[in-house]
């Protein structure tokens with residue numbers, strides 16, 4: 578079966594975040610009618626976090642049974658716990674902490690990458706995250722069958738710390754990898770991220786692309802949201 582790939586162009590980042598939030602909530606509600614647990618991958622970046630804030634503000638938030646949702650990250654900046662630049666910190670402030678403190682989302686369903694301090698190096702953090710992914714993986718897989726993945730695309734075409742031309746792109750056979758020398762404008766030069774093969778093992782991924790990509794291979798559309806339908810129906814668990 579071939580995955581359908583659709584590009585939806587939104588007029589601006591705010592509209593995109595609102596639309597992605599609504600789609601996420603509806604998708605989770607639909608999935609929960611046939612399976613008890615869903616696995617969602619979050620991203621950082623301004624639009625990724627705006628999307629979570631829009632989820633928090635949506636009247637649809639209570640349509641989701643958050644007790645069955647697991648949250649993961651596609652990449653993380655290797656910084657101390659609670660550092661304002663960590664994707665986890667920003668996601669917690671925008672949405673996650675509110676769900677946990679309301680008793681809606683179990684705290685142990687929030688699968689953050691180990692920060693600097695809990696791990697000594699990006700590699701150590703990445704290895705620990707691979708072990709956590711494996712705990713929820715179906716037999717023979719390295720990671721859970723993710724239901725929805727949120728991605729943001731940087732101006733250089735990077736997605737989830739998959740930087741164009743970076744040697745970490747070629748790492749195979751593992752679920753995660755430590756990334757050094759990130760060319761990102763962000764303050765952290767060390768990141769942990771899932772590998773390209775892990776990021777592909779998905780049912781649906783939504784990606785936000787910049788209005789003016791600087792690389793010729795990047796999408797030429799304005800702000801986009803790409804949706805992939807599930808490759809095959811999943812049996813209820």
Ligand SMILES: O=C(O)[C@H](O)[C@@H](O)[C@H](O)[C@H](O)COP(=O)(O)O
Nearest residue numbers: 621622623624729730731737738
């Ligand atoms: O953690 C991150 O920052 C993400 O890995 C990165 O892929 C981000 O989503 C893009 O750079 C888009 O960021 P903006 O939404 O801020 O443009």
